Amino acid sequence: MNIWDWYYVWEALPYLYRGAVITVQATLIAFAIALVLGLAFALIRQSNNRLVNGAMAETVEFIRSTPLLLQIFFVYFVGPQFGIVIPAWVAGIGVLGIHYAAYCSEVYRAGIEAVDGGQWEASIALNLSRSRTWSRIILPQAIPPIVPGLGNYFIGMFKDTPILAAIAILEMLQQAKNFGAENYRYIEAITMAGAFYLVFSLIASAIVQAVSFWLNRRYHLQ
Amino acid sequence: MSEPMVRFENVTKRYGALTVLDELNLDIERNEKVSIIGPSGSGKTTVLRMLMTLEKINDGVIWVEGEPMTHEQKNGAMVPASDRHLRRVRGKVGMVFQHFNLFPHMTALQNCMEAPVSVLGLPKGEAEERSAELLDMVGLGDKKGHYPIQLSGGQKQRVAIARALAMRPKVMLFDEVTSALDPELVGEVLNVIRQLGSEHDLTMLMVTHQMGFAKEFSDRVCFFYGGKIAEQGPPDKLFNEPDNERTRQFLSAVLEAG
Ligand SMILES: Nc1ncnc2c1ncn2[C@@H]1O[C@H](COP(=O)(O)OP(=O)(O)OP(=O)(O)O)[C@@H](O)[C@H]1O
Ligand SMILES: [Mg+2]
Numbered sequence: 371m372n373i374w375d376w377y378y379v380w381e382a383l384p385y386l387y388r389g390a391v392i393t394v395q396a397t398l399i400a401f402a403i404a405l406v407l408g409l410a411f412a413l414i415r416q417s418n419n420r421l422v423n424g425a426m427a428e429t430v431e432f433i434r435s436t437p438l439l440l441q442i443f444f445v446y447f448v449g450p451q452f453g454i455v456i457p458a459w460v461a462g463i464g465v466l467g468i469h470y471a472a473y474c475s476e477v478y479r480a481g482i483e484a485v486d487g488g489q490w491e492a493s494i495a496l497n498l499s500r501s502r503t504w505s506r507i508i509l510p511q512a513i514p515p516i517v518p519g520l521g522n523y524f525i526g527m528f529k530d531t532p533i534l535a536a537i538a539i540l541e542m543l544q545q546a547k548n549f550g551a552e553n554y555r556y557i558e559a560i561t562m563a564g565a566f567y568l569v570f571s572l573i574a575s576a577i578v579q580a581v582s583f584w585l586n587r588r589y590h591l592q
Numbered sequence: 593m594s595e596p597m598v599r600f601e602n603v604t605k606r607y608g609a610l611t612v613l614d615e616l617n618l619d620i621e622r623n624e625k626v627s628i629i630g631p632s633g634s635g636k637t638t639v640l641r642m643l644m645t646l647e648k649i650n651d652g653v654i655w656v657e658g659e660p661m662t663h664e665q666k667n668g669a670m671v672p673a674s675d676r677h678l679r680r681v682r683g684k685v686g687m688v689f690q691h692f693n694l695f696p697h698m699t700a701l702q703n704c705m706e707a708p709v710s711v712l713g714l715p716k717g718e719a720e721e722r723s724a725e726l727l728d729m730v731g732l733g734d735k736k737g738h739y740p741i742q743l744s745g746g747q748k749q750r751v752a753i754a755r756a757l758a759m760r761p762k763v764m765l766f767d768e769v770t771s772a773l774d775p776e777l778v779g780e781v782l783n784v785i786r787q788l789g790s791e792h793d794l795t796m797l798m799v800t801h802q803m804g805f806a807k808e809f810s811d812r813v814c815f816f817y818g819g820k821i822a823e824q825g826p827p828d829k830l831f832n833e834p835d836n837e838r839t840r841q842f843l844s845a846v847l848e849a850g
Binding site: 486488506510511589 | 644646687689711756
């Protein structure tokens with residue numbers, strides 16, 4: 371028996387392709403959720419209302435300190451006992467997005483707090499509204515520097531997608547494993563999946579760098 | 593005589609146990625140029641920040657053109673001002689900061705246009721015209737498209753002045769606007785302020801360490817000491833024959849250092 375057999379590489383390709391599509395889709399959708407929701411969390415945390423901002427801080431802390439898998443199980447398996455049935459795809463991507471939103475919100479927060487307080491004072495002195503101050507003055511300065519930090523979570527989330535297999539979503543690693551089980555032959559499929567994760571991570575980090583470069587230039591920040 | 597442009601009435605400001613301003617009373621007339629001098633920590637910056645609504649006051653009332661700024665009338669009672677009230681009254685006041693606080697991601701022109709467009713609702717074209725005129729006036733007509741990072745300190749401060757003026761304030765506040773500048777750049781900024789004072793209807797309140805400028809430019813000088821106005825008067829009187837021993841000590845220390 372050969373250590374590496376190209377026959378199995380060809381045979382495994384359709385499986386891996388189907389899995390890769392799911393993995394990439396899940397990553398992109400869940401990360402879009404994480405970006406938007408994370409920003410919302412971060413903005414809520416800046417509220418002057420102690421109650422609101424404290425509750426948000428606790429929520430973020432709670433999400434960050436329980437395992438992702440547990441959160442997915444909770445939504446997918448515990449929900450139906452109370453009559454809340456959520457399809458696996460929605461539950462998986464939703465929880466992934468919310469989980470990473472908690473992490474992203476901390477990155478946003480660091481970016482927001484790094485903006486010079488003088489920018490707020492100038493905005494007040496010019497009588498800009500609060501929403502205008504956020505959208506035109508603070509966020510354009512807060513976000514470009516934190517793109518690499520957000521990008522790390524993008525790649526981190528991508529590598530967490532195999533967890534979706536736990537609620538029967540056929541992402542790539544699960545497909546590779548199924549192929550292996552059907553053929554009593556794992557090495558090609560698992561290796562190919564590994565190569566794909568590597569390539570996707572490299573592409574993703576190149577994209578993150580490009581976005582970071584472009585945003586910093588667009589807003590004339592160093 | 594009409595009411596003063598700005599009135600501080602028994603204004604007290606505390607930070608924790610520290611009383612920074614103790615029942616301050618100060619009237620500033622329309623178009624009057626007032627300089628504030630005094631030792632570090634005497635509350636000079638705080639006076640300006642309170643008037644710009646950057647700081648809340650603990651006691652007293654600040655009035656602008658006869659209207660309470662820190663408070664509003666509600667069912668016949670004076671209650672602390674709401675955000676809405678602040679936004680309305682604050683429009684009469686503009687401020688220039690020691691460290692410029694320009695928006696680094698916007699050009700000089702965009703810095704000046706932002707508030708007129710988004711607060712006053714001016715059409716873009718009109719705001720651009722107004723901003724360009726102001727930049728011309730401060731001598732930066734050729735720098736409209738420059739970002740703050742591409743400007744010298746003196747140029748940044750002149751953009752900041754133009755930006756504040758674009759909102760057509762009635763009162764302009766200057767907090768040590770030349771302190772962060774290299775000595776050779778101080779003159780260009782002071783020239784702009786001088787020109788503003790002579791050509792525009794503006795009430796001006798400035799904190800400064802430039803005694804020469806304060807003397808030549810102001811109608812009145814206030815010497816702050818220990819949270820109070822220790823002495824005030826026309827610059828000739830205050831600089832040449834001060835009544836207060838503290839004023840004399842402060843002036844001789846400053847003159848020796850400078
Ligand atoms: N946010 C703050 N919290 C606590 N104390 C403050 C705060 N801002 C100012 N102070 C204190 O209030 C006092 C007056 O400060 P202020 O900045 O008005 O002084 P100043 O006269 O402008 O001094 P300088 O000439 O050094 O600028 C100082 O003792 C200062 O330490
Ligand atoms: Mg000061």
